[in-house]
Amino acid sequence: MKINNRLSNVNEYHFKKIEDMKNAAILTGKKIIDLSIGDPDLEVNLKITSALIDGLKDYRYNNYPPYDGVMELKKAVIKYYKQVYSVSLNSDEVIILIGSKEGISNIIPAVCDIGDIVIVPEPAYPVYSICSKLWGSIPYTVPLTPKNGYMLDFNAIPEEIIANCKLMFINYPNNPTGAVASCEFYKSIIKFSYDNNIVLCNDSAYNEIIKADKKAISLMQYDIKRQCVEFGTLSKTYNMTGYRIGYAVGNARVINALLKVKSNCDSGQFIPVQKAAIAALNLERDYVYNMRKIYDERREAAKSVLLQKNINFFDAEGTFYLWCKTPDNYTTNKFCEELLINNGIVVTPGNAFGKLGYDYFRIALTKDKVIIEEALKSLNKCGD
Numbered sequence: 478m479k480i481n482n483r484l485s486n487v488n489e490y491h492f493k494k495i496e497d498m499k500n501a502a503i504l505t506g507k508k509i510i511d512l513s514i515g516d517p518d519l520e521v522n523l524k525i526t527s528a529l530i531d532g533l534k535d536y537r538y539n540n541y542p543p544y545d546g547v548m549e550l551k552k553a554v555i556k557y558y559k560q561v562y563s564v565s566l567n568s569d570e571v572i573i574l575i576g577s578k579e580g581i582s583n584i585i586p587a588v589c590d591i592g593d594i595v596i597v598p599e600p601a602y603p604v605y606s607i608c609s610k611l612w613g614s615i616p617y618t619v620p621l622t623p624k625n626g627y628m629l630d631f632n633a634i635p636e637e638i639i640a641n642c643k644l645m646f647i648n649y650p651n652n653p654t655g656a657v658a659s660c661e662f663y664k665s666i667i668k669f670s671y672d673n674n675i676v677l678c679n680d681s682a683y684n685e686i687i688k689a690d691k692k693a694i695s696l697m698q699y700d701i702k703r704q705c706v707e708f709g710t711l712s713k714t715y716n717m718t719g720y721r722i723g724y725a726v727g728n729a730r731v732i733n734a735l736l737k738v739k740s741n742c743d744s745g746q747f748i749p750v751q752k753a754a755i756a757a758l759n760l761e762r763d764y765v766y767n768m769r770k771i772y773d774e775r776r777e778a779a780k781s782v783l784l785q786k787n788i789n790f791f792d793a794e795g796t797f798y799l800w801c802k803t804p805d806n807y808t809t810n811k812f813c814e815e816l817l818i819n820n821g822i823v824v825t826p827g828n829a830f831g832k833l834g835y836d837y838f839r840i841a842l843t844k845d846k847v848i849i850e851e852a853l854k855s856l857n858k859c860g861d
């Protein structure tokens with residue numbers, strides 16, 4: 478049997494490996510606290526579940542949904558952008574996705590030919606570079622370093638790379654570091670993308686997960702020529718990872734190209750799930766504020782234990798992650814493995830986000846504050 482050659486460049490999805498290790502530990506009877514995957518533990522709002530249940534009862538939704546999403550959900554996304562960012566969007570500048578991961582993958586063949594370069598950050602959500610390889614494009618990784626607050630330094634990209642690049646991903650608020658971009662950063666990277674005719678995509682999965690007193694900003698606020706794209710998801714803000722619902726907004730030509738790919742590969746998301754997403758986007762803003770306060774408390778609690786334990790971390794302003802330095806005399810993998818075996822704590826090894834993540838690990842604040850504190854307080858048992 479012959480298998481696609483490009484798959485030899487692709488490893489098993491990292492969270493699958495972590496899941497396997499965790500399950501093996503559980504089988505030995507170990508109590509596990511999982512702070513690895515970014516899957517919120519908070520409850521789904523009742524208005525969201527009610528909308529889903531009402532949708533399930535409507536026989537009209539048994540049929541195929543529209544490929545680009547139901548108009549009512551597009552309108553809810555448009556209203557959301559207006560309300561939160563004061564950005565006006567047309568309906569041909571919005572597409573509904575089966576989770577943003579789907580769109581992040583499908584935008585690659587929508588924009589790039591085989592052999593084109595895709596600029597991706599590192600460390601990063603691995604999908605940008607893995608799916609670039611799967612689709613026959615070539616990821617060019619730009620290091621994100623603590624020196625510049627994990628902002629992507631586009632000035633460091635060589636001319637010949639820029640000349641062969643059509644697509645570029647950024648991700649702010651950033652997974653895994655928790656860095657949040659400023660409007661100055663957005664303005665300057667948008668100018669870089671305009672000057673070089675590159676489609677700039679911001680993956681804004683964590684757009685609302687910032688400190689409670691901060692204002693969320695969007696790439697689209699500064700994309701005056703409407704040439705960029707921004708991905709969004711209901712997964713993180715509304716605790717709906719299992720629902721698989723997200724969206725992309727931005728340049729109508731690119732959105733239409735994405736629809737061309739999608740409509741040939743999938744048939745859209747089940748309408749009751751889209752109804753649930755509408756209910757989520759229509760929740761009062763208090764919902765978002767309260768969710769942020771929960772993560773603020775967890776973040777502060779975790780930071781204070783890490784400080785006591787002399788574990789260095791980036792002072793994150795967003796996402797529900799903390800990006801921590803592996804203690805000296807440990808490799809990343811050895812540290813994470815010992816943490817699991819000795820302490821029953823699962824964190825994500827930094828190299829899951831690319832080579833530049835070696836010597837780091839990521840903590841997801843997706844458990845109750847008390848559980849996070851209990852887990853982190855046991856850290857110095859590791860390697861004793």
Ligand SMILES: Cc1ncc(COP(=O)(O)O)c(C=O)c1O
Binds near residue numbers: 515576578602710723
């Ligand atoms: C940076 C980033 N982008 C996108 C996603 C995918 O989100 P979705 O559930 O919408 O596919 C994730 C999920 O962990 C993520 O961390």
